[in-house]
Amino acid sequence: MTLAPEKKTKKPRKLSMKARYEALTRGLDWEPSYVTKEEMFPHLEYEGIKIHDWAAWEDPFRLTIDAYTKYQAEKDRRLYAVLDGFAQGQGHLNLTDAGYLNAMKLFLQGVTPLEYAAHRNFAYLARHFAGPGPRFAALCQSIDEIRHMQTEVHTLSNYNKYYSGLHNWPENHDRMWYLSVPKSFFDDALSCGPFEFLIAIGFSFEYLLTNLLFVPFMSGASFNGDLPTMTFGFSAQSDESRHMTLGLEAIKFLLEQDEDNVPIVQAWLDKWFWRAYRVTALVSQMLDYMLPRKVMSWKESFELYFEEQMLKGLFEDLAFYGITPPRHVADAVQEKDVLSHQVYWILYQFSFAAGFTTTMPTPEHQQWLSQAYPDTFDTHFKPLWDKEARNIASGGRHFTRGLPQLCQVCQIPMAFTEPGDPTTLCQRESEFEGEIYHTCSNGCQWIFEREPEKYRQAWLPVHQIYQGNCGGPSVPEVLEWYHLQDGDAGEYLGSRDHTNWLTWQGEAAAETASHENKAGA
Amino acid sequence: MSITSLGEYDFPSRSRQELYGDDQLVTLWFQDTMWWCSPVMFRAPRAMTWADFWAQMIVPLAEEDPDFDAATARTWTLHGAPFEPQDGMTLTELGIRHKDVIGTRVAA
Ligand SMILES: [Fe+2]
Ligand SMILES: [Fe+2]
Numbered sequence A: 001m002t003l004a005p006e007k008k009t010k011k012p013r014k015l016s017m018k019a020r021y022e023a024l025t026r027g028l029d030w031e032p033s034y035v036t037k038e039e040m041f042p043h044l045e046y047e048g049i050k051i052h053d054w055a056a057w058e059d060p061f062r063l064t065i066d067a068y069t070k071y072q073a074e075k076d077r078r079l080y081a082v083l084d085g086f087a088q089g090q091g092h093l094n095l096t097d098a099g100y101l102n103a104m105k106l107f108l109q110g111v112t113p114l115e116y117a118a119h120r121n122f123a124y125l126a127r128h129f130a131g132p133g134p135r136f137a138a139l140c141q142s143i144d145e146i147r148h149m150q151t152e153v154h155t156l157s158n159y160n161k162y163y164s165g166l167h168n169w170p171e172n173h174d175r176m177w178y179l180s181v182p183k184s185f186f187d188d189a190l191s192c193g194p195f196e197f198l199i200a201i202g203f204s205f206e207y208l209l210t211n212l213l214f215v216p217f218m219s220g221a222s223f224n225g226d227l228p229t230m231t232f233g234f235s236a237q238s239d240e241s242r243h244m245t246l247g248l249e250a251i252k253f254l255l256e257q258d259e260d261n262v263p264i265v266q267a268w269l270d271k272w273f274w275r276a277y278r279v280t281a282l283v284s285q286m287l288d289y290m291l292p293r294k295v296m297s298w299k300e301s302f303e304l305y306f307e308e309q310m311l312k313g314l315f316e317d318l319a320f321y322g323i324t325p326p327r328h329v330a331d332a333v334q335e336k337d338v339l340s341h342q343v344y345w346i347l348y349q350f351s352f353a354a355g356f357t358t359t360m361p362t363p364e365h366q367q368w369l370s371q372a373y374p375d376t377f378d379t380h381f382k383p384l385w386d387k388e389a390r391n392i393a394s395g396g397r398h399f400t401r402g403l404p405q406l407c408q409v410c411q412i413p414m415a416f417t418e419p420g421d422p423t424t425l426c427q428r429e430s431e432f433e434g435e436i437y438h439t440c441s442n443g444c445q446w447i448f449e450r451e452p453e454k455y456r457q458a459w460l461p462v463h464q465i466y467q468g469n470c471g472g473p474s475v476p477e478v479l480e481w482y483h484l485q486d487g488d489a490g491e492y493l494g495s496r497d498h499t500n501w502l503t504w505q506g507e508a509a510a511e512t513a514s515h516e517n518k519a520g521a
Numbered sequence B: 001m002s003i004t005s006l007g008e009y010d011f012p013s014r015s016r017q018e019l020y021g022d023d024q025l026v027t028l029w030f031q032d033t034m035w036w037c038s039p040v041m042f043r044a045p046r047a048m049t050w051a052d053f054w055a056q057m058i059v060p061l062a063e064e065d066p067d068f069d070a071a072t073a074r075t076w077t078l079h080g081a082p083f084e085p086q087d088g089m090t091l092t093e094l095g096i097r098h099k100d101v102i103g104t105r106v107a108a
């Protein structure tokens, strides 16, 4: 048979955006006929969450795949144009200082792999939710996240040509001690059921703490002349606002579906607030110590983005559902004056085994710290730097040769102090089936004791090194297993990045001067 | 409370004592200085004497601290309780278990 040629005059009927969305998403849903719904969606019951009406899910963004790809392609075009221009114009020389890139090394090693992990798990949600609305939202987020991973890699690869520490990030993430903090956090979420993951990552990570976790890196970039990262940040911004809306919709949906969901969600919130908050420890030191030009202090950012916007804004709304602020929030608030200092002190003495460098804060930097932290810096942390200054003057550099005791849950060295007492380290000990486990805080201990069967399996880097699973039992063997190259680790002053930077800045200055001379002649 | 899971969920600890053979993990906590960002963890033979543990493990590490003096008198704790280490006794004889935390301060 032959098909009649289409008549040119007859235009195809155009659907409205909303109708197209309905047709392309919900319209594609079907009732299973040869398996049961439980067989088709086998992971929806065991967490105890009750969903009565999947159709009640409000789709916050009525995007279709064709509209979605069109927007994303447009954003990618803009980003890659900036990256080309940056590479051609030797844009890296306009950074505030090569030391700034330590923040981006941490970002590439610690955060970029999380984008990939998020991509994987939102794909899992897109498979396992029984409602087409949340399935499609999860699918879009899954695609966003892999795009974030790729664009971050492409953005930062511009620096890899000239600077250390950026050449082996996926392996760094899997192997290195400080990166087990974000990695184990996400692995913890990946091994949850679909609803807990939604609260862990969709809500706690993407909504509650995103302004403390992700945004500070982008603001740091814009304050320190890092145009590519800043452009990436803008390109991710519209996705992130979609993710935030999804996170908020998710928690409200679960709370509205059944009253029995409320205590389950509350417990997840209690757990995931603290888990995600502990990951922000790395961000806190980045803001206060790694950025040559400061955006704002960790304390200010915690007060603004968490205390003001979340505790006062969000949790007042959630009270309507019977949800209270996360269990250990008071400890986090109390820690805002000490957190970044304690974390940088860890990184400073262990940076011989890291994919970035550290250095003692200069006198001007210390002045800024003491103004930003009037109640704690001069009393508790400046004395340590003064001692280190004397140590350096007599030829030392404080690198700890031993290995730190780690928290069984957050995996950070046990450097945090008792709430309200910055002079006493916080040690919590729990016993489970005859073995003892240590945690760094009330929050981590509570999490451990709720699910000891899970956390006793933690891959703790120090313990693994001592078992000989990381290249060998000695520090040089471990560093080789990390694939650290000359210049990746250690002290910033005199490092490969630092000396190159000084040379390049000198050359650039000489070149400008000679241009000016010619112009004057 | 026990874990919510799809099936049976019972896996061993990834840092149980048997994984270290005749050794065990021991943590030392310098409680009167913040020079060390956190307590320090060692892998030590359970049959090691306190004298060896002190001389071969603690002192070489602690000398990184310019204020450390191996000769000063110290007080000790073992999971919070006062503790008197004996040079000739092994870690096991002293009651130091796998992953235990030993605290120390310069005596007043
Ligand atoms: Fe992302
Ligand atoms: Fe996101």
Ligand SMILES: [Zn+2]
Residues within 6 Å of the ligand: A278, A407, A408, A409, A410, A411, A412, A439, A440, A441, A444
């Ligand atoms: Zn912890």
